Amino acid sequence: MGPGRIVALIIGFVLVAPGVGMVFGGGAMTLVATQRDADGYATTTVELASATTAITTDDVTYHIDADTPGWVFNALETDVRLEVVDAAGDVFVGIAPASEIDGWLSGVSHDQIADVGVATGDVTYRTSPGTDGAGTPTDQPFWVASTATDPGADALTWTLADGDWVVVVMNADGSPGVVADVQVGLRSGFLLPLGVALVGLGVLVLAAAVGLIVFGATGPRKPNPERDSQAPAPAEPTAMAPAAPSGLTPTHPLSLEAHLDPDLSRWQWLVKWALAIPHFIVVAVLWMAFVVLTVVAGVSILVTGSYPRGIFDFNVGVLRWTWRVSYYATTGGIGTDNYPPFTLAPDPDFPATLDVTYPTHLSRGLVLVKWWLLALPQYLVVALLIGTVRWFPAEGNTLGFDPTGGAGILGLLVLVAGLVLLFTGSYSRPLFDLIVGLNRWVFRVIAYAALMTDQYPPFRLDQGGSEPRPDPPQPPAAATRHAAGTPAPEPAHLDA
Numbered sequence: 191m192g193p194g195r196i197v198a199l200i201i202g203f204v205l206v207a208p209g210v211g212m213v214f215g216g217g218a219m220t221l222v223a224t225q226r227d228a229d230g231y232a233t234t235t236v237e238l239a240s241a242t243t244a245i246t247t248d249d250v251t252y253h254i255d256a257d258t259p260g261w262v263f264n265a266l267e268t269d270v271r272l273e274v275v276d277a278a279g280d281v282f283v284g285i286a287p288a289s290e291i292d293g294w295l296s297g298v299s300h301d302q303i304a305d306v307g308v309a310t311g312d313v314t315y316r317t318s319p320g321t322d323g324a325g326t327p328t329d330q331p332f333w334v335a336s337t338a339t340d341p342g343a344d345a346l347t348w349t350l351a352d353g354d355w356v357v358v359v360m361n362a363d364g365s366p367g368v369v370a371d372v373q374v375g376l377r378s379g380f381l382l383p384l385g386v387a388l389v390g391l392g393v394l395v396l397a398a399a400v401g402l403i404v405f406g407a408t409g410p411r412k413p414n415p416e417r418d419s420q421a422p423a424p425a426e427p428t429a430m431a432p433a434a435p436s437g438l439t440p441t442h443p444l445s446l447e448a449h450l451d452p453d454l455s456r457w458q459w460l461v462k463w464a465l466a467i468p469h470f471i472v473v474a475v476l477w478m479a480f481v482v483l484t485v486v487a488g489v490s491i492l493v494t495g496s497y498p499r500g501i502f503d504f505n506v507g508v509l510r511w512t513w514r515v516s517y518y519a520t521t522g523g524i525g526t527d528n529y530p531p532f533t534l535a536p537d538p539d540f541p542a543t544l545d546v547t548y549p550t551h552l553s554r555g556l557v558l559v560k561w562w563l564l565a566l567p568q569y570l571v572v573a574l575l576i577g578t579v580r581w582f583p584a585e586g587n588t589l590g591f592d593p594t595g596g597a598g599i600l601g602l603l604v605l606v607a608g609l610v611l612l613f614t615g616s617y618s619r620p621l622f623d624l625i626v627g628l629n630r631w632v633f634r635v636i637a638y639a640a641l642m643t644d645q646y647p648p649f650r651l652d653q654g655g656s657e658p659r660p661d662p663p664q665p666p667a668a669a670t671r672h673a674a675g676t677p678a679p680e681p682a683h684l685d686a
Contacts (some may be wrong), residue, residue: 202402203475206478209395216388223382230377231271236306236313238359243324243366245315247357249288252350271375272357273345274337278369280362282327283346284336288354294332296326297615300368326364345373399479400486400501440657443549443643444632448517448542448655450622451526456615459524459608466519473512478633480508491557491641502548505640507534509633510544516629517542521576521600523616523625524608544633546642553644561639568635568647575599575628600628627653 222232238245252268274281299322301315327336333354335348361368423531463502483501490498514530516522520680554566577598607621634647652658 198402198405202405202479204401205395205399205402206482209392209399210482211228212388212392214392216385216390216392219381219385221227221385222376223385226377227375229271229375229377231269231377232381233271233375234311235275235371235373236311237371238303238313238368239618240301240315240368241366242299242301242317242368242553243322243360243364244298245359245368246291246295246300246302248302250350250355250357252355253352268338268350268376268378270350270371271345271347271377272372273373273375275373276371278367281368281370282337282358282360282362283359283372284327284330284333284360285346285348285355285413286330286332286334286358286636288356290330290332291356291358294330295320295324297321298325321336326362327358327360328362339667345375359680373499374604382665396482400483416652426619435553440659441500441652442634442648442657443645444630444637445543445545445547445657446513446626446633447526447543447657448523448615448626450619450655451528451541454525454611454617455527456612458527459611460518462524466515467530468493469511469515469519472532473508474499475516476511482642488561488641491552492554495551495554497549497552497642499548502546502642504534505642506544506546509546509636510534513544513629513633514542521598521604521625522629523609523622523623523657524604525626535635546637549643552641554590556644557641559646561641564646565639568638572632572635573598573651575632576601590623600625600632603628623653623655624651631656 222234226230226232238327270285272283272285274283295318297320299318299320301317303313304316305314306312307314327333335346336349337346359368359370359372425561483505487497487505490496490501511530511534513522518524518526518528518530522542528540531540532536536545575598603621603625607617607625610621611617627665628651631647638645638647
């Protein structure tokens with residue numbers, strides 16, 4: 191891999207995150223802008239609850255240069271509407287300069303809104319401990335807008351002005367324990383065009399990222415007449431992996447194999463997870479690109495019926511890299527002490543290999559159902575193999591099953607294999623065959639869900655380090671006897 195392709199790969203990975211952020215952020219902004227009420231406000235309701243004296247927002251900074259043209263200023267004009275739709279008592283809502291609120295609530299217990307879930311609406315707070323003596327909010331002179339400004343109105347309305355601002359929600363008497371549902375409304379002429387522009391820019395950034403990743407990961411193969419004109423020599427059989435019969439291909443498009451090192455270290459498996467940390471970081475980034483490229487490939491299959499070859503080669507490389515690292519350090523089996531190479535390309539010298547046969551044609555219709563519907567039974571199996579039972583402190587300190595825990599049955603089997611190796615100096619061959627077979631099952635499901643094949647993963651455990659292959663065809667009995675030296679029978683003659 192040349193320097194130019196490495197730089198392209200790095201830039202592509204860096205562009206993925208902002209591209210996804212712009213698409214999702216712009217999409218959310220566009221959705222909010224299109225869902226307006228009769229007064230033109232895009233609204234959402236936030237459920238607030240705190241045992242402290244006040245709930246505040248983070249600082250909202252709004253600044254427009256004095257030389258800004260008037261039409262830009264008018265386009266950026268934003269109206270804010272805050273309305274308490276439900277509360278446990280009399281609730282005060284006010285907007286004030288951030289510096290005033292910081293001074294007033296210094297040393298007073300209050301919660302600052304750190305995040306609001308887009309899908310769930312759940313609010314996360316940052317708590318500032320202190321006393322409960324903030325006083326009555328209506329007695330403070332610094333509010334630019336509040337529910338007390340116009341007691342006859344049901345909502346607070348205010349046009350966003352230059353400065354740093356904070357919204358405060360409190361009980362009207364300043365007592366602790368604030369519970370209120372507040373409807374937040376925004377009205378602005380630039381919200382919709384900005385959302386659409388962000389989505390468009392995000393798509394362009396993602397397209398550039400995908401192009402750079404594909405170029406960096408694959409690139410054009412330089413012609414080599416000597417290599418291309420010669421058929422590859424068959425691999426020499428080894429004691430651990432007997433050579434497959436000539437001309438026979440594996441029974442599944444995904445081929446996963448592993449050879450067990452004959453002289454494994456007793457103890458090195460205890461530290462391999464630490465040695466593989468650089469690989470874990472690279473694999474995490476590669477899988478982000480894998481997901482994005484799989485979506486791109488799905489669109490291509492839906493339109494053309496084919497998986498783009500460059501994306502296919504890259505995604506196979508990600509699976510290959512993952513299998514090598516897993517086989518070296520984690521649930522793949524800790525079956526080698528050879529450090530995995532930093533490459534997406536095949537490495538015949540490494541004892542764990544993975545490849546996927548490129549499909550010449552894929553079903554367009556299956557793209558829409560196989561990854562979320564048809565593969566569901568397989569997901570349950572995979573969840574048992576790699577999931578784990580763990581403690582959930584955020585859900586009432588309960589014990590539950592985490593399908594993404596990364597251990598499960600495979601983790602337990604590898605731990606047993608490691609302990610046996612530690613105390614006996616040998617790796618149990620039946621255990622090795624079982625671990626590799628279970629990994630083969632997992633990667634077949636991944637390849638199917640990633641749209642790389644239409645062949646449904648079999649509910650069959652193919653154990654062993656070598657990929658199962660069909661039995662060679664048997665020659666006819668007569669030809670066999672003839673080849674062994676037995677004279678073939680003379681043809682019968684009928685006399686007239």
